[in-house]
Amino acid sequence: DVKVTQSSRYLVKRTGEKVFLECVQDMDHENMFWYRQDPGLGLRLIYFSYDVKMKEKGDIPEGYSVSREKKERFSLILESASTNQTSMYLCASSRDREFGYTFGSGTRLTVV
Amino acid sequence: AQTVTQSQPEMSVQEAETVTLSCTYDTSESDYYLFWYKQPPSRQMILVIRQEAYKQQNATENRFSVNFQKAAKSFSLKISDSQLGDAAMYFCAYRSFLQGAQKLVFGQGTRLTINP
Numbered sequence: 001d002v003k004v005t006q007s008s009r010y011l012v013k014r015t016g017e018k019v020f021l022e023c024v025q026d027m028d029h030e031n032m033f034w035y036r037q038d039p040g041l042g043l044r045l046i047y048f049s050y051d052v053k054m055k056e057k058g059d060i061p062e063g064y065s066v067s068r069e070k071k072e073r074f075s076l077i078l079e080s081a082s083t084n085q086t087s088m089y090l091c092a093s094s095r096d097r098e099f100g101y102t103f104g105s106g107t108r109l110t111v112v
Numbered sequence: 113a114q115t116v117t118q119s120q121p122e123m124s125v126q127e128a129e130t131v132t133l134s135c136t137y138d139t140s141e142s143d144y145y146l147f148w149y150k151q152p153p154s155r156q157m158i159l160v161i162r163q164e165a166y167k168q169q170n171a172t173e174n175r176f177s178v179n180f181q182k183a184a185k186s187f188s189l190k191i192s193d194s195q196l197g198d199a200a201m202y203f204c205a206y207r208s209f210l211q212g213a214q215k216l217v218f219g220q221g222t223r224l225t226i227n228p
Contacts, residue, residue: 058215
């Protein structure tokens with residue numbers, strides 16, 4: 001069964017900490033994505049990557065960075081966590097634009 | 113830029129009845145893909161159904177079907193014979209047909225409750 005795995009289901013961090021959210025896919029997909037999900041706002045794209053070491057900003061990249069050193073792994077980095085980054089973070093991967101995404105099960109991050 | 117709007121934050125339906133979730137979108141493109149995703153309490157997003165804009169025939173997957181009105185830019189999801197397991201957040205999403213355009217644009221979501 002193909003999978004997108006997010007390393008943590010729940011995470012609590014302090015303001016100012018550097019936070020790493022990890023995502024691994026086993027489908028050999030080229031494209032990987034990080035979204036945040038907030039009530040009433042749906043899913044908003046933070047960053048995506050279409051190849052190793054390649055990254056593109058999404059709609060809300062401020063305060064975030066990403067790393068893709070290997071095809072299967074796409075990391076989201078909060079350089080200095082703030083309370084307004086408390087959210088659900090969803091990772092996804094995709095083979096091609098005619099297909100939808102395969103999602104991970106999400107990381108609920110709380111910044112205190 | 114493309115936008116997707118789901119105007120119903122919450123819907124409820126009696127078990128075994130039919131419910132329709134609304135979605136409209138805005139685009140200047142003629143070819144694109146549309147999707148409905150389901151997110152149950154487990155949080156795992158699951159693809160429910162997919163529609164290619166160049167296909168006139170509405171997509172169907174078992175109890176799930178869509179009403180795709182290209183001119184009206186409308187893409188509603190109909191769930192027939194609703195079951196308790198259908199309770200979830202439902203998201204409508206748009207994806208461009210353009211080469212290199214990979215991202216999905218999501219609506220705000222509709223929370224569906226099934227009443228036994």
